Amino acid sequence: MSPDLLNEFGKAFIETSWMMSIAVIFAIIIGVPLGVMLFVTREGMFFENKFVQQVAGTIVNIIRSIPFIILLVVLIPVTKLILGTSMGPTAASVSLTVAAIPFYARLVEASLREIDRGVIKASESCGASPWLIIKDVLLPEAKPGMIAGLTVTIISLLSYSAMAGIVGGGGIGDLAIRFGYYRFQNDVMIITVIILIILVQLIQFIGDKLAKAASKK
Amino acid sequence: MSPDLLNEFGKAFIETSWMMSIAVIFAIIIGVPLGVMLFVTREGMFFENKFVQQVAGTIVNIIRSIPFIILLVVLIPVTKLILGTSMGPTAASVSLTVAAIPFYARLVEASLREIDRGVIKASESCGASPWLIIKDVLLPEAKPGMIAGLTVTIISLLSYSAMAGIVGGGGIGDLAIRFGYYRFQNDVMIITVIILIILVQLIQFIGDKLAKAASKK
Amino acid sequence: MIQIQHLTKRYKNTTAIRNINLTINQGEIFGIIGYSGAGKSTLLNCLNLLEKPTEGKIIVDEEDITVLSEKEIRKRRQKIGTIFQHFHLISAKTVFDNVAFSLKAAGKSKEEIHFKVPKLLKLVGLQDKANNYPAQLSGGQKQRVGIARALANDPKVLLCDEATSALDPTTTDSILHLLKEINRNLGLTIVIITHEMEVVQKICDRVAVMEAGEIVELGAVYDIFSAPKHPLTKEFVQSVQSFTLPDRLLQERKGTIVKITFRGDSAENPIISETLAHYPIMINILHGQISYINDKPLGTLIIEAIGKKSDIDAAIRFISERTKQLEVLADVA
C-alpha cells in the first residue's frame, strides 16, 4: 500500500470516527431520554400520556421513514443553521445524528419494555419519584438491553455513514464507494471492507462484553 | 398530480411491497433460526459451542459491516446466479434479504437473551429436547421482543430499499430519490415522504399491537 | 385508621375482590388468611394503590386515597412499607442499593443512607451479602432484602404479602419478633397476609378470613382460633390443631376417648387433677396442644378415660361443666 493510500485511509478513518462519535454521543444524550419518554408515557405507566406518546412516537416514526439520502438533503438548512456549513464530515454527522436518535430511542424503548412490571410497581410502592425510578430502576434494569441496542445502532450508523460522501463527508465507506467502486480500485475496496469488518467485529465484541458485564441476572 | 405520476406511485408502491415482502419473509425464515442459533450456542446454553457461535457471529458481523450500497454491488453475481438477472426489484430484494437476515438475527438473539434463565432451566429439567425448548419456550417467550425487532427491521429495510435504484430496483424510496433528489421535484419528494411516513406509522402501529397481544406478562 | 369501603376489583375474567368493607385500626397487627387465589394479594395491592380498585373507597386518615393526585400518593407511600410475595427486587442493583433505593425515594441524604442501610441489613441478617446481586441470593435472602427495604423508611403502615413464606422457622421467628417489637414501640400498623397459621397465632391481633374475594369471617385472633364459625376458618384452624389419632390407638383403646377444648381461664385450672380426685378413673392424655394466643391459653386435649362406665360418664359431666367444649370421640370398647 502506498504511503499516499495509507494517508487516505488514515484520513477516512478519522472522518468516520469523528462522524460516528458525534452521532453516537447525541444518540445517547437524546435517544435515551426520548426512549424513556416513549416508555413512561405508555398506557399503565406512571407518566401515562396518550398525547405525548403519540406525538413523540409519530416524530420518531417520521424521521425513521425518510430514506437517509433524503434526510441528508432535507437537513441541509438545519445543518447550515447549526454549523454554518452543510458540507464535510461534521455536516454529515448532523444527518447521522438525526437518523440515529429515533433509531436508538426505539431500541431503548424496547429494552425498557422487557423490564418486569412487578419491579417497577415495587419501586413505585416506595413512593419514589418518577425521576428516581427512571434513574435507579428503569435505566439500570434495561442497561444490558440498551447496550446491545447501542451496538446495533452504531453498526447501522457505520453503514449509513458510507453515504456521507453525498455531502462531502468522506469516511471509510465513502472511500470504498468512490475509489473502490467507481474507480475500480479493488485494493481500496477490499481494504476498506476489511477495515469495516474489523471495526464491526470490535464494536460487537465490546458491546457484548459490556452488555454481559451489565447483566446481573 | 398527473395520472402519469399517479401511475409511477402505484408502480413504486408495488415494487416496494414486493421487495420488502421477499426480504421480510426471508429475514423471518432464516433470521429467526440464525438468531436462535446465536443464542443457544452461547456460553451456558444447551448447545454451547464456541466455534459455531464465533463463526456464525462473525459471518453475521461481516455482512452487517458492509455498507448496503456495497452489498448491492457485491451481490450482483449471486443475484444473477439465483435469478438469472441482476436488475429490477426482485434483484434488489436479494441484497435487501442478505442485509435483513443478520440484522434481524441479532435482534432475535437480543430478545432471546431477555428470557429469564430460570424458565429455560425449568424446561430443561423436564428433560425436554432442545428442539422442544426452542419451539415451546424460547420462541413464545421472546415473541413480543421478536415482533418489536421485526418492526425495527422492516422500517430499516424500507430505508435501505430506497437505495434499490442502484440496480434499477425502483420503489417508493427510489422515487423520492430520483424525482425528489435528482430532479429537484419537491412535490414528488414530499408525497413520497408522506407515503413513507404513513407506511412506517402503519408498520409501527401494527407491530406495537401485535407485540402487545403476544405479551402475556 | 384504614377504612375500606365497598372495595371491588375486577380483572377481565375474574372478580378478585368483591365489595369488601373493613376497618384496620391504628397500631394493630391485622392478619389476612384464605385459600390461594382468594384475593389477598389483590386487596393488599389496593391498599398502596398499586392496583386501582374498580369500585369503592379506601379512607386513610379521613381522606379517600383512591382519588389522590400522583404526587400525594407518592408522599403517602413513603410511609407505607410493602413486602411483596414475589420480592420484586431491582436485579441490576446490589442488596445494599436495593435497600438504599427506598431511602433515596424518601429523599434521605447519602450519609443517612450509609448509616442506615447496614443497620437494616444487620436486622435481617444479610450484612455479608450487601454487595451481592439478587440473582446471587437464595429465596429467603431475597425475601429478607424485601423486608429490609420495606422497613427502611420507618413506615407507619407495613403491608406484608407472605413476608416469611420463604424463611426457615428461626429466621421467621426473629422477623416476627422484630415486627412485633416495632409495632409495640412505634405503633406501626401491620397488615399481614400469610398462610402460616402460626404467624397469625404469634403476632396478629385480628384476622380476616377471605374466600373468593370476600371476607367471610373477621375477629380477634383468639376468638377465631377458639371458636371458628365459618367452615373455611374451621378448616384453617384445624390445620394447625389437627388432632387425628392414629387408627391403631383408636382400635387398641381401653376406655372412652374424649376431646376437651379449654378456653381462657379454664385452661389454667387443674381440671384433670380435680376430675381424678373426684372419680376413680384413669386418664391418659393421647393427643393435645395448648398454645397461648395473646397470653391467653387455648387448649385441646384428647384423653382416654379408663374405668367403670358410670364413673366415666360422671367424670365427663364434671369436665364438661368446667370447660368450653367437650366431645366424645369413641365410647368404651
Add this chain to the structure above:
Amino acid sequence: MIQIQHLTKRYKNTTAIRNINLTINQGEIFGIIGYSGAGKSTLLNCLNLLEKPTEGKIIVDEEDITVLSEKEIRKRRQKIGTIFQHFHLISAKTVFDNVAFSLKAAGKSKEEIHFKVPKLLKLVGLQDKANNYPAQLSGGQKQRVGIARALANDPKVLLCDEATSALDPTTTDSILHLLKEINRNLGLTIVIITHEMEVVQKICDRVAVMEAGEIVELGAVYDIFSAPKHPLTKEFVQSVQSFTLPDRLLQERKGTIVKITFRGDSAENPIISETLAHYPIMINILHGQISYINDKPLGTLIIEAIGKKSDIDAAIRFISERTKQLEVLADVA
C-alpha cells in the same frame, strides 16, 4: 438409590455446598431443612444437574450422572419431576400448555396430553384456570401449576423446593396428602426442601439439616424431633414446639412447674393419672403438645404440680422414671 458423594458447589464468592455425602433411598420421602441460604436449593439443583457440581459425584442406579451425555441427562430428567422455589413458569403459555409442555417433553401424544392435563389440573384444583396465563395467577396458583407440571410424567423422583411455601394450610395439606399417596402407591422417591417443620413432621421419613453448605444432622424424622442433637436442629424443632409460658403464669404459679417429654410408648401410658393416683397432689396442664410422627406419639407437657413439697418431689421422681425427659422449670414459689 441416589448417592451423593463429596459434592461441592462453589460460586464466585460463596461455597454454597461443601463436601456433602448423602444417600437417599428408593421410595423414601427425604426432607432437607436449614436456614435461608444454607445451600438447600443448590443441592437440589445439583440433583437434576441444572447446576453443574464443582466437585463430587451423584450416583443414581449405580451410574454417576454428573458425567452423562446431554441426551442421557434428558432421558433421566423425564423421570425426575422438579418443583421450583420460584415456579419458573413459561409466561407466554397458558396453565394448560405449561403442564402440557412436560408431557410433550416426554414425547406423549396429543390425545394423551388432552386426557392427562385436565386430570392433573384437577388434582391441584386449577381446572378453571386452564386458560389463564401465569401473570393472571396468584402466587399459590402458580405454585400449583408447578406441582402439576412436576407430576405430569409420573416421575420416579420428585424434587420439591418449597413446594407448598405459597399455599394456604388446606391446600398444603391436600398437596402433602397427594404426595404421600403417590409415594405409597407408586414408590415415588421425594426430596423435599421446606422450612415448614409441619411438612417435615407430616410426610418425611428422614430429614437432613443443613447449615452453611454442610449437613450437620441427619436422621429419621422422629429421632430428629424427639432428640435433636445439633443446636440448629434444636432451634428448628423448638420453633414448632415452642413452650414459652406467659410471664403472668410463672409469676402466679402456686406449685412447681415441670416440663415432661414423652417419647414413643410412654406417651400412651396414663402417667399423669398414675402419678395422681400415687401422690396426693394436684396437676394442672399449662402448656403442651402431643403430635404423632409416623404414627408414633411425641409429646411435651408443662405441668404445675401443687401440693406438699415432699409429695411433689416424689411425684417428679416417679414421672421421670417413666418418661424420656423431665425438666423442672420453676420450683414452688
Add this chain to the structure above:
Amino acid sequence: GCTSTSTNDEKKLVLGATAGPYSDQLKEGIVPLLEEKGYKVDIVEFNDYIQPNIALNEGEIDANLYQNRNYLKNFNEENGMDLVPVFAVPTAPMALYSDKHTSLNDIDKGMTITLPNDPTNLARALHMAEHYGWISIDQSVNPLTASEKDILENKFDLNFKPIEAAQTPRSLSDADYAFINGNFAIDSGLQLEEAVDLERTQEDFLIYLTVRKEDKNSTFVKDLEEAYKSKEFLHYTNENSKGYVKPPYQHEMEEGQ
C-alpha cells in the same frame, strides 16, 4: 436474456438510463417515435454509473444512455467488456455557478469550490478549473478519472469539495463557486444563461447511446438512431433542452434548414 432480438415481431426494447435528463429525453422525445414503429419500450432508471453498463453487458437491457465515450472506453478496459458507443445525443454541459460572484475573476485565495464526486464529472470540472488557470493536473493520470488528489498546483489554495453531483446545486449557498452538471442546474431551477461559465463540451464528453457490440448493426439501433436524428426530436430538443450541447447531426440538420 435479451428481450428484443429473440422475437423480432414483438419488438420489445429495454433501455437503461440514469435518473434525469437522458431518461426524460428517451421517455418524452424518443419513445413516442419508437412506439410509432411498433416498439414496446421499457425504461429502467439507475442511480449509479456502473450498473447500467453491467446490465447492458449482461443483456438485461438493450442499450443505455448515460455516458461519454471516454468513460466507456475506460470502463471497457477496466472490466474487459466490449460495449460500443453508437451516436451522441444532446448533452447538458457542465456549468460553473456562484451565488456570491459574477465572474471568474473574483477568484481569490482559499475559496471553496464544490464539484461532483463521480469520476467523470469530477474530471470534467477539474479540467475546466485547469482551463481557467486555477490549478494544474498531473498529466500522467488518466484525464478521465482525474480526482482532486491529482491536483499538482493549486494557485489559489482553493478548497475543492467533491460532493454528490445532485448535491452541487444545493451547495451554492455554502461555496464560492460550484461546478454543476447542466441537467441538475436546470432541474434545480437555475438557468444555463445565469452560469458564470459554461463548459465548451468536447465531443468526448457528449453522452452516447451505448449498445453491445453484436447489436451495433441491428434494426433496433437503426430505429433508435433514426428517432434521434428526426425532426421531431430536434424540435423536442429545442423546446425542452435549452442550452444543451447538440450532437453534430443536429447541428447539420439545423444548418440544412
